[in-house]
Amino acid sequence: MNFSSKLLEQAVAEFGRLPGIGQKTALRLVLHLLKQPDAEVSRFTEALDRLKREIRHCTTCYNISDATTCEICASAKRGNGLICVVEDTRDVMAIENTNQYHGVYHVLGGLISPMDGIGPSDLQIDSLIRRVEEGGVQEIILALSATMEGDTTIFYLYKKLKGFGVQISTIARGIAFGGELEYVDEVTLGRSIATRVPYERNIAS
Amino acid sequence: MNFSSKLLEQAVAEFGRLPGIGQKTALRLVLHLLKQPDAEVSRFTEALDRLKREIRHCTTCYNISDATTCEICASAKRGNGLICVVEDTRDVMAIENTNQYHGVYHVLGGLISPMDGIGPSDLQIDSLIRRVEEGGVQEIILALSATMEGDTTIFYLYKKLKGFGVQISTIARGIAFGGELEYVDEVTLGRSIATRVPYERNIAS
Structure with a gap:
């Protein structure tokens, strides 16, 4: 691409490094941000900077968390x-x-x-x-x-x-909810027969 | 979505505000950035901040530019x-x-x-x-x-x-390169007949 600005080119290159974001999408996103008020763009970059700086992993379950123990591990209900x-x-x-x-x-x-x-x-x-x-x-x-x-x-x-x-x-692995038998692959179908469940258990759950 | 972290939720919300980026994609992008080294994320946010702070519009043609006159307007070849x-x-x-x-x-x-x-x-x-x-x-x-x-x-x-x-x-508006006549819409086809071009001009260009 033929960029009229080095600054623009750099920002597009950074966005283009994200997974699933190509050059054209990156350009569209950057031009969108350029049109936004300064405060909006600052909020965007600050949210990322803060996330990267302050995020922790729960020391028990290693889930992403704001504190050293995550909400789930800290909950008395779990x-x-x-x-x-x-x-x-x-x-x-x-x-x-x-x-x-x-x-x-x-x-x-x-x-x-x-x-x-x-x-x-x-x-x-x-x-x-x-x-x-x-x-x-x-x-x-x-x-x-x-x-x-x-x-x-x-x-x-x-x-x-x-x-x-x-x-x-x-x-459990098997046929997804709403799945039609004829379209299910053989491995899944074979396995779902081998690991069949007594009907009473289906009702119970 | 059930976020385990406010910081994560905010960053995902910011990404999700971009055009064409849904909640799931936003989450994927943020988690990708979280896995990257700090320097990489800083480079990303700095590129955006600098772009927003330093970008100008050419005072002649109003194209995005790093300087007050863009490269194209400044070029002696144009x-x-x-x-x-x-x-x-x-x-x-x-x-x-x-x-x-x-x-x-x-x-x-x-x-x-x-x-x-x-x-x-x-x-x-x-x-x-x-x-x-x-x-x-x-x-x-x-x-x-x-x-x-x-x-x-x-x-x-x-x-x-x-x-x-x-x-x-x-x-010129008309049939795109590689376009097959039968698939072209009537408005385009009608217009391309009305604005037909002498064959000699096609060869010249």
Whole structure:
């Protein structure tokens, strides 16, 4: 692109570095911000600067938090005996949005992925084991993605955790709500038959 | 969404105010920036702050510029007798990318749009007329979008400028390069027949 201004070019380059934002979108966003009042742009950059400067990770569950202990871990309403292990903050949000879960979380910060050079030591796995060692945990739900990396991480965690006498579960995989049988892939369909559920349990939940 | 952090929520809200960026995309972008080193995020916010603080508009053509006179207006290689009138900076970039135009520009900063409350006085129209009054202009090309707002603005500019003895042109409208006749809409096709061009001129260009 032929920029008439170095300042503009730099701002567009910075936006273009964000995932999923191409050059044209970056230019559109920067020109939009240019048209806004100064105060609006300051608010935008300050929100980012403050976030980066002041954000913490909860020292218990490693979720993003404003304080050293996050709201969920600090809440008296949440059961400490049930830990849901997830990949990142977005998964915590997704599960919180269901209003179906009342235990606490443990945020790994990623999944084991040898291809990307991410091993167990890059994730919050030791801290999870320490939580289990401290006692009081009855069940651990491994709520990880149904991908190769997710399955690898589940297998690794299972091996690490099975000696502690704690119930280890994974979230159910099967046909999504509203899914039509004929369009479901074979792996999912086969698995959903193998892990079929007594009808009484469906009614109960 | 159920944010675990106020700081995160604010940053996501700011990103979500950008055009075409929804809540989920905003969250993805903010979490991406959170994972980057501090220096990278500072560079991002500083590029925006500097742009907003230091950017100018060329006092001749009103294009975005780092200096009071933009590179195009300052260039000795560009013909001052030919002015291409465009809506905004992006149009200047698009035309510069063709390498087909060697005159100068005039950036209106928008189009006349009564629906959006934008009238002639909100645009750089008086300054355009002043440039023509100062003399030396042979031709004005109105390179505006083929929309109702573009056509309204062209008509207004034509009425304002026709008394100055300057050639006024609009860019050709017709079938785009690679376009197949059967898929072209009737208005475009009808117009492209009405404004047909002698074959010799096609070869010459």
